[in-house]
Amino acid sequence: MNRFVSFMRLSPVILGVCSLGFFSCAQQNVPVTNQVLLDVEILAADSMGGRLPNTSGHAKAQNYLVQRFKQVGLMPIGNGYQHEFSFTPRGANAPVTGVNLVGMIPGKSEKALVITAHYDHIGTINGKVFNGADDDASGIGAILAIAEHFKKEKPEHTLIFVAFDAEEQGLQGSKAFVENPPIALSRILLNVNLDMVSISDKNELYASGTYHHPWVKPILEQVKQPEGFNLRFGHDRPEQGHDDWTLQSDHGSFHRKQVPFVYFGVEDHSHYHKETDEFQNIHQPFYLKAVEFLVKAVQALDKQLPQ
Secondary structure, eight states: OSSSSSOOOOOOHHTTTTTTTTOOOOTOOOBBBBBHHHHHHHSSGGGGTTTOOOSSHHHHHHHHHHHHHHHOOOOBBBBBEEEEEEOOOTTOOSSSEEEEEEEEOOOOOEEEEEEEOOOOOOOOEEEEEEOIIOOOOOIEEEHHHHHHHHHHHHOOOEEEEEEEEEEETTTTHHHHHHSOSSGGGGEEEEEEEEHHHHHHOOOOOEOTTTOOOOTTTHHHHHHHTTTTTTEEOSSSSGGGGGGGOOOOHHHHHHHTTTEEEEEOOOOOOTTTTTTTTTGSSOOOOHHHHHHHHHHHHHHHHHSSSOO
């Protein structure tokens, strides 16, 4: 998450659940599996080195996600999942290559929902690995869980899933995506962006963007919330200054192109952009409920958006 310009170990328990055993969930028909936790833990492992673009750890994360896109059964768009773009990192004098990962599930309509999260983070600083478990391995785990669900239930609209690169470098991956989209922007009905969805002492997840797009709010209000989980609205009004999240993650790139968005995320916490943003510090019960809700939310949006 790039709200301000600032600045793992794999547990035997999680490694033992690769077989996708089921958690008990409050809502019927939307099982959340152990795989979502495994995805977060792998991406937030020390071996990934904090996933700074153009590092060996970042390449490991990219390779892992390509395999997961294949396992889920997402269709590549164009020549493959990996869509390259150029950007100049902060403080650098020359451009480098970034890589967005893009896959799709065809729907009954060619109109599309684009479901996004970013897989990069801020890397290793002064020998300390900033693993970014909440920011944003949690969002990546969630979009993979959503994709798993819709491979079993054909969506009304085409669903495009994007793992953005270089969000922490100024939303570079999403900027490249909207400047050179794999489908016409006119076909994109909504961007659903997930960035930091796994840590909340209040068990609160915010849906930001309904100030700009009020028609989204009643759809989300109809979605049954898991017990002990609280959906909130806000952080999207211009007068809120730094508390206005409208341009502070990858949905901002869509907003600038006048593509409607809804952004799901938690409020800042003590682990934000700290070396303590580790898998062991995410709130697992809350995260599983958040993912469960997000699957149902995308399901509702898919059914109620116009064809």
